[in-house]
Amino acid sequence: xxxxxxxxxxxxxxxxxxxxxxxxxxxxxxxxxxxxxxxxxxxxxxxxxxxxxxxxxxxxxxxxxxxxxxxxxxxxxxxxxxxxxxxxxxxxxxxxxxxxxxxxxxxxxxxxxxxxxxxxxxxxxxxxxxxxxxxxxxxxxxxxxxxxxxxxxxxxxxxxxxxxxxxxxxxxx
Numbered sequence: 410x411x412x413x414x415x416x417x418x419x420x421x422x423x424x425x426x427x428x429x430x431x432x433x434x435x436x437x438x439x440x441x442x443x444x445x446x447x448x449x450x451x452x453x454x455x456x457x458x459x460x461x462x463x464x465x466x467x468x469x470x471x472x473x474x475x476x477x478x479x480x481x482x483x484x485x486x487x488x489x490x491x492x493x494x495x496x497x498x499x500x501x502x503x504x505x506x507x508x509x510x511x512x513x514x515x516x517x518x519x520x521x522x523x524x525x526x527x528x529x530x531x532x533x534x535x536x537x538x539x540x541x542x543x544x545x546x547x548x549x550x551x552x553x554x555x556x557x558x559x560x561x562x563x564x565x566x567x568x569x570x571x572x573x574x575x576x577x578x579x580x581x582x
Contacts, residue, residue: 411450418483419443419451420559422493424573425482426453428555429544430475431570431577438570443562450493456570466513469504473540474547476501481544482555505536551577 411419420443427441436456443451464472480494505514506529512518514532548555554576562568 411445415450416443416563417559418487418491419493420562421482421486421555422479422491423451423453424555424559424562425478425480425485425544425548426475426497427478427568427570427573428551428558428577429478429481429547430455431573432547432551433471433474435574435577436570438573440567440569441562441573442567444566466508469508469513470536470540470543472504473501473537474544476504477537477541477544478548481541481548482559485545485548485552486556486559501537501540502533505533508536509533554579 423441423443427438430437430453439454439456441451441453446452476497479497480490483490483494508514509516509519509524509529509532510521514536516524516528516532519528558568558573558576561572
């Protein structure tokens with residue numbers, strides 16, 4: 410079982426994901442928990458969506474934002490990140506690469522085989538950095554709501570998406 414300090418961090422991390430998801434796409438969060446599952450110390454489950462084969466730039470940016478929500482929440486509440494964000498960053502980078510190869514970056518339409526590693530890395534960094542700034546701004550705005558949700562999550566170990574949704578909608582009012 411993780412130490413108490415780790416559980417507190419995990420609760421804030423998972424609430425970061427959940428609150429960003431709920432703010433960008435209301436009704437998207439099914440549950441959030443700090444119960445370990447496999448290598449994950451906690452997780453946020455989104456509601457199932459209909460099969461989707463095409464994504465807009467905005468939808469992909471929102472996916473990156475949700476992935477970065479955990480690390481951004483850790484930065485805001487603890488002043489630093491943890492290794493708990495490794496998988497999130499990998500997901501954000503993969504989505505950003507997909508955007509670059511789909512002509513949704515400042516590079517415009519590019520040939521994947523003609524793009525240098527540095528050009529790709531710079532474009533990915535630009536996309537991810539922009540979303541990181543957006544997420545930090547969002548979470549700062551909803552800081553009190555996030556702190557309250559994280560405390561409830563630590564205590565109850567699991568919250569339903571409707572609880573996240575209520576906080577997201579009341580904090581916005």
